[in-house]
Amino acid sequence: MKPLRDAVERFDIEEFSSEFVEINxxxxxxxxxxxxxxNGHNKLYISKTKRLVHCFxxxxxxxxxxxxxxxxxxxxxxxxxxxxxxxAVQHILKSAGIFRKFNYxxxxxxxxxxxGAIKIVGNCxxxxxxxxxxxxxxxxxxIHDWYMCPLGSGDFQGRIIMPVxxxxxxxxxxxxxxxxxxxxxxxxxxxxxIYSTDLWDRSRKYAVIVExxxxxxxxxxxxxxIMGSDLSYEKFAxxxxxxxxxxxxxxxxxxxxxxxxxxxxxxxxASMFFSNKFVKLPSYDxxxxxxxxxxxxxxxxxxxxxCMYDQxxxxxxxxxxxx
Numbered sequence: 414m415k416p417l418r419d420a421v422e423r424f425d426i427e428e429f430s431s432e433f434v435e436i437n438x439x440x441x442x443x444x445x446x447x448x449x450x451x452n453g454h455n456k457l458y459i460s461k462t463k464r465l466v467h468c469f470x471x472x473x474x475x476x477x478x479x480x481x482x483x484x485x486x487x488x489x490x491x492x493x494x495x496x497x498x499x500x501a502v503q504h505i506l507k508s509a510g511i512f513r514k515f516n517y518x519x520x521x522x523x524x525x526x527x528x529g530a531i532k533i534v535g536n537c538x539x540x541x542x543x544x545x546x547x548x549x550x551x552x553x554x555x556i557h558d559w560y561m562c563p564l565g566s567g568d569f570q571g572r573i574i575m576p577v578x579x580x581x582x583x584x585x586x587x588x589x590x591x592x593x594x595x596x597x598x599x600x601x602x603x604x605x606x607i608y609s610t611d612l613w614d615r616s617r618k619y620a621v622i623v624e625x626x627x628x629x630x631x632x633x634x635x636x637x638x639i640m641g642s643d644l645s646y647e648k649f650a651x652x653x654x655x656x657x658x659x660x661x662x663x664x665x666x667x668x669x670x671x672x673x674x675x676x677x678x679x680x681x682x683a684s685m686f687f688s689n690k691f692v693k694l695p696s697y698d699x700x701x702x703x704x705x706x707x708x709x710x711x712x713x714x715x716x717x718x719x720c721m722y723d724q725x726x727x728x729x730x731x732x733x734x735x736x
Contacts, residue, residue: 417502417685420509421464421486430459430466433493450480497661499653499686506685524585524601529566530574533559543573546591550701552630564592569599575626577608577640587626587640600640605647608638619662620652621692621712627701632666632708642667644675649682664715666692666708668699690715 427444430436437455438445444459453470460466464486472482480492490501533556537543543561547553560574571592577585585602608626610633621636623629629636639648652663663683667675683689692711700708 417505420505423509424464424486424505425508426459426464426486426489427461429490429493434459498688499661502685524583526560526574526576526583526586527562527567527569527572527588529562529569530560531563533557533561533573536563537561542571543591547573550627550631551704552627552701555630561591562588570594572599575608577602577606577626579606589627602640604645605651606640607648607651608640610634610636617660619664620660621664621666622652623666623700624668625699625701628666628699631701631703631705632712633705642674644678646682649678653686660687662688662690664690664692664712666694666700666712666715668694668696688717690717 427436430444430446434446434449434457436444436446436459442460442462444461445455446457446459447454448457448468448471451468451470453468456470457466457468466484466486466489468482470482471480484492486505487498487501490496490504491498494501494504496504533543533547537556544553544556547555555575558576560576562569562572562574564570569588571594572588572590575587575589576583577587585606586600587602588599590597608629609620610629617635619635621632623632623636623638624642625640626638629638637652665675665679679689692715694711703711
């Protein structure tokens with residue numbers, strides 16, 4: 414979390430704290446104030462060098478689960494502002510001029526679907542190969558949202574067309590073969606593109622990160638596909654933008670090879686903004702192949718990022734295999 418650590422070291426905790434508490438004394442390295450939680454006179458100490466806050470009265474009385482008398486800078490900002498962790502981190506990074514790398518600005522473009530694409534619903538009966546393929550993958554409910562190109566309709570014949578939308582606009586698509594055409598998948602979307610299911614619901618408190626669109630739709634609720642096994646700054650910034658700070662936990666549900674590739678990114682980027690958990694998957698399994706019920710069983714058994722990292726690390730060296 415080096416970007417956050419650097420930003421914390423540069424953050425002016427004195428200026429920020431003075432907006433919420435009255436500074437009574439300045440002892441050089443420490444500021445002394447009345448505690449806003451217990452009203453203890455000169456009980457609150459704010460360290461300018463360590464960026465830590467400590468109330469000696471609250472810590473001895475264990476005031477509450479959220480505020481036990483001690484806080485680092487992130488928690489202190491969360492308490493003062495009433496923010497979630499992501500908002501506090503954003504504030505710290507912005508103050509240091511670091512947050513710009515995580516800003517997501519979608520390109521102004523709309524993507525047309527492939528020529529010959531038609532709606533599945535109303536054009537494909539229950540016994541059509543397209544419907545049968547989706548049924549075998551547990552995704553027949555998507556016939557109302559997805560398209561297909563019939564056999565003999567051109568370059569994309571025999572493929573299901575899955576639009577990718579952002580803010581109501583079609584920004585890309587992926588085409589998957591249902592009749593054995595090669596290659597199995599074709600696509601047209603920006604490198605920063607992700608596919609989300611229902612994260613516009615502001616009540617969502619967590620998101621499940623998976624690789625493919627089929628995986629996301631198998632999970633259905635709270636899912637984000639990173640459209641492959643690679644996670645870039647741009648894709649991660651897009652995740653931040655789409656959640657609008659409502660989601661505070663990410664559950665990573667990637668196969669072994671992909672998880673190994675993303676471990677450094679998860680530890681350095683995602684841990685700044687979210688609590689992170691892992692669903693352990695063998696390299697040959699994914700949510701769509703397991704099905705919805707088994708996927709959710711594994712989601713409920715997800716382990717913390719620290720636990721998974723301990724399993725992946727031996728004497729300071731990273732394992733090559735996750736499965």
